[in-house]
Amino acid sequence: MEKISASIAGLLFGAGLAISGMVNPMKVLNFLDLFGTHDFTLAFVMGGGLITAMIGYQLLFKRGKPFFADRFDLPGTTLIDAKLIGGAALFGLGWGISGVCPGPAIAGLVFGNSLSFIFVIAMAAGILAARFATNARNAS
């Protein structure tokens, strides 16, 4: 069941990113460019996704448990620390430079643009470097 739901969710996510145009870095940058060529589409994507998920989550949480697992197991931490803020700020910086965030980066690979591959490989390197540094720090 887990595999079936992962396939359907993957198909919907990929289709959503393509239909909304979010795989196009220029479209994302034009949203972020509030003082220039603003294209407000991203707000509709975020809004549509957020409201849909909010309603669905409420119904699911009211039900009490997921369909194919014993319970909802979600991050319960409310800690707002420098790691969260710094990480989010760095993500915003990289997103602002490129117009690419992880979902559209991966989805965009299907169009075969070499820049998409460069981005995904660089992103993987960034993740692995940050993990290595975090583990090294925790071990010492």
Added chain:
Amino acid sequence: MSPTEFTPYAGLAGGILIGLSAIILMGSSSRILAASGIFSGLLTLKFDHNFVWRLIFIICMLIGTAWAALFTGVAQQMAFATGPLMTAVGGVIVGVGVYLGNGCTSGHGICGNARFSKRSFVATCVFMAVAILTVYIIRHVIGA
């Protein structure tokens, strides 16, 4: 910078599909639709059942994008604003950022906010503000 067409209906439709995807993952086995988390999970190369569902998700995601692109003009519209070097720089920074910040536009922006997570709300405000500021500086201060 080249203008793109404002497409609210397509945006909303795509957004709803993304929301449905989040609901399916949560409803089936309490998983969060987090592109960065799913991708980072694959990079651990621990071949357990989590690896399998993540891999299936990513493969189907690529199929979904390719399929939807058949009847939208998105493949033709794809345009990067950066050359190879800045694309790579952006990619590395995004990778470090999503690892440290535990999430991106999907994990924090949609799923986290949909379940009223305080951390996700703060993260979303921070990455949105920094991204807007970065684009402002690149396009209007440096004028690239």
